[in-house]
Amino acid sequence: MAIGAPGARGADLDVQAITKRFGAVVAVDAVSFTVRAGEFFSLLGPSGCGKTTTLRAIGGFETVDAGEILIGGRPMGRLPPNRRETNMVFQRLALFPHYSVFDNVAFGLRMRRLPAAEVGRRVAEALGRVELGDLGARRINELSGGQQQRVALARALVNEPRILLLDEPLSALDLKLRLQMQEELKGLQRSLGTTFIYVTHDQGEALAMSDRIGVMADGRLEQVGAPLEIYERPATRFVAGFIGDANLVEAVVEGIDGDGLVAARVGDARVRARRRGDERAGARLTLCVRPERVRVGRPGGRADGLVGRVEDRAFSGSLVKYRLAVSGLRLHAAVPYAHGTPLFEVGDAVSVGWDGDQAVTVPA
């Protein structure tokens, strides 16, 4: 497959304030983002957040009520899917059951009336790429779920789209196969340099595969950023809670410490967190602390700020998970377990805390 040099084309996709309504429901609400050529971009959010509608609007399956979508700098307007430089891998795959694997993959090329020899060569190449080289003559219903997944991928990629749209393509697969396909998809995207727009509700999937992620909720784009950035600096409460596990704690700012950390009060205890930049004394905000960064110790041990009691304990091998009652709050902690690590029993009094730079503030 001929590949344009990644990055040479600048912004591949420019979504400008698109809005889509279904009756009284606003499915997509003024969503804007840009995707660079060769980027693996995920739209992540719970079901009904508007991610699939956004993807379908890019592909031309939905017309937007407001805003514009530019692909390669060209406004798409009401251009139908067959005239856009995009191809879609559908959630339910939508393979043609009356065609063989070969004919499925050849469909797009034949629609472009390419000579049979070229069709044959490119289909063979695409099937080889997804490791289905010798299954061209098979019928779709003779394939396993994973194989069907690969056919759907080959059928879209064989057309060398500028942008490949993927609508939760792995959701029908079991966990093991899904993890394997994630790796393969990522590898394929790297080697082809095609821009991928990947819709998923699985935050683990998005974190593992994407160059950047757009997190959506209720039709709005909450935050766009690299996986690490979104995990470490969630822009909203929703993002903090949706990406990974998080303790979200209401707090009141007391001031800024000399080392640049925010000092805040939780109930009658004093805790610290990384600054976002706009915190002022007296402001209410939310602290986001990941369970694996919460320390649990003997009472009066280290001055960790909070005092609590163990409500529940679950041992999962590498981790010990505690549910803690801390001055009216409920905190979750995941403590790494090694031989000899002291375990606390349900009902034990413990001291609870975290390093100031391991928590982050989120607007309330």
Added chain:
Amino acid sequence: MRVRGWFAVLLLAPVLLLTASLYVVPLGVYLVNGFYRFKDGRILREWTLDTYAAFLTDAFSYKIVSTSLLLAAIVTALALLVGYPLAYALHTRVRSARARAVLAVLLFCPLMISVVVRTYGWLILLANKGLVNTTLLRLGVIEQPIRLLFNMQGVVISLTHILLPFAIFPIYSVLGKLDPSLKEAAHDLGAGAWATFWKVTLPLTLPGVASGGVICFTLALSAFVTPQLLGGGRVQVLPLTVYNSTVEINWPEGAVTSVALLALSILAVWAVNRVVRRLPTVA
């Protein structure tokens, strides 16, 4: 089908009893006549295959068979040609469930009227001075009235009309089961509306076309009232022969003709089933 338990048998019993007592037994009793001799206007109870031999060697029976098959084939083709676009429009253009229900009732309306009344209606419409001819004459499309009655045309028009719902509903139901993302996928891969229809929608709805077709074909093949009233004696089909033979007390001939009719119907169903079973592999 495996029936499990006495409860299932109990549930099936009324249908089995009805079918047996009203269909299988009388049919058997009548068909036995095919092996009796008919001589001097009387049925003689002696076993013979003469009636079958006579049917199979008589050129006239082939004429009747071919007329019957031709009529059924034309009607089926027309019903499918008119019915498919209708079903497609109903599926794609009519969005509200209410409108669909109303249209479905309208489509089935003809079936709620007695076949005799309906046929007389067609007599009025298709007569030399009927609505169709008068309109065409007024518009200057024709100069002489066309004969639409008491010939094949009239029978074909009336039968197509009445069998249309049987063509539409199987197609409509298959269209409803079609995954909408298949059409989107074709569209996404560069196919316009026309190519999407020929490459994806039509091939995948052929099972509906086949079952609609086989229903129309067997019903048209066994239609009696319409060819009787609108054919004017010029459309000799198998059911008319069965009726005439029975009235003339020539039950052996009626029975043999019935067997021919039954055999053709079964053959049609069997052939279509064979084709349908192979459909998914058709590229």
